[in-house]
Amino acid sequence: MLVRNHMHQEVEILKWMTLLALAGALTLAFATGIAGANELRPPADEPALLPTEIAELASPMSVEEKQPSPAEADVSMQVWQAIDAQHHEDFETAIVLWEAIEMPCATEVWKHVALGQAYLATDDVESATAALTRAEKLEPENPAVHYFVGILRLQQAYLADEWNDAEGPRTMVLVTHPPHSVVPNTQSMYRLKAMMELEDAIKFAPQLHLYKSLVPEAWPTAAAMPPTVHDVLLATRANNFAAKSHNMLGDLYLERGSLEQAEQHMDAAVAGGLSVVYGYSELAEEYENAGRHSDAMRAYLKAAQEVPGKVAPLRKAWENLRDSIL
Secondary structure, three states: OHHHHHHHHHHHHHHHHHHHHHHHHHHHHHHHHHHHHHHHOOOOOOOOOOOHHHHHHHOOOOOOOOOOOOOOOOHHHHHHHHHHHHHOOOHHHHHHHHHHOOOOHHHHHHHHHHHHHHHHHOOOHHHHHHHHHHHHHHOOOOHHHHHHHHHHHHHHHHHOOOOHHHOOOOOOOOOOOOOOOOOOOOHHHHHHHHHHHHHHHHHHHHHOOOOOEOOOOOOOOOOOOOOEHHHHHHHOOOOOHHHHHHHHHHHHHHHOOOHHHHHHHHHHHHHOOOOOOOHHHHHHHHHHHOOOHHHHHHHHHHHHHHOOOOHHHHHHHHHHHHHHHO
16 A cells, blocks of 8 residues: 555656656747747848838839929019010010910910010011900900000001002092902901000000009019019000000091091190190191181191191191181
């Protein structure tokens, strides 16, 4: 009985020793694996690279270079450069500069007004027509647009032919004349259109804001101040355009024989600061030829105030005063 108990104790001790040995082996193997992993791990300051497929997905997308918006570009300086070129009559440069400018919607009309004047100055009637047509669509009641369209019509009248029955007396008379399939725009029609445009320029002139900025003041710029409508008018020789319209209308009405309307427009041109040098003298002659001596005397007195030589118109005024009394 004692021998059996002793053997049972030895077996239990052997089991515990075996378990302890197995636990130690497992602990040693686990520690060795951790040490090997630490040796393979890269240093902390050198992070490991991502897998190839992840690296491709994480690479930045190619983005096209963003073009600056008009508000980010210095539009004020661009407009000043175009205005300066136009003021110095470098119209070819002015055209190139104006075409490249992206104007704000509220003032785009002035770009086309400037282009219209520049094209007129270079005798490019077709391009001037396109620019002023665009301007008129943007602002139908803009007086400067009507002023330049009136000048355009006068230039077209100069280049156009006249009706056969409007050429004046001739030694040869056409008995038959085949009509055109489309009625052409003649000198008379172009002059009539010019008169209508100039009348509209005078009509809408009071509603023009001369010192309206062409570029919003909030837009970034290196210019000391933004350009204004008045600056464009100065560069295009359209300052005082209302008085200039009156002056041209005076001559146009005089050609048509409307003497009273011609005198009214000449008076308005003088009141606007212009000098009517030959208009009053020609008007006075027309009055005199029509036997209207009192009107002729008045026109000659006005001519004496405008022309350098005072003696001749004053003598004619006296003669017509005498004739009106007689």
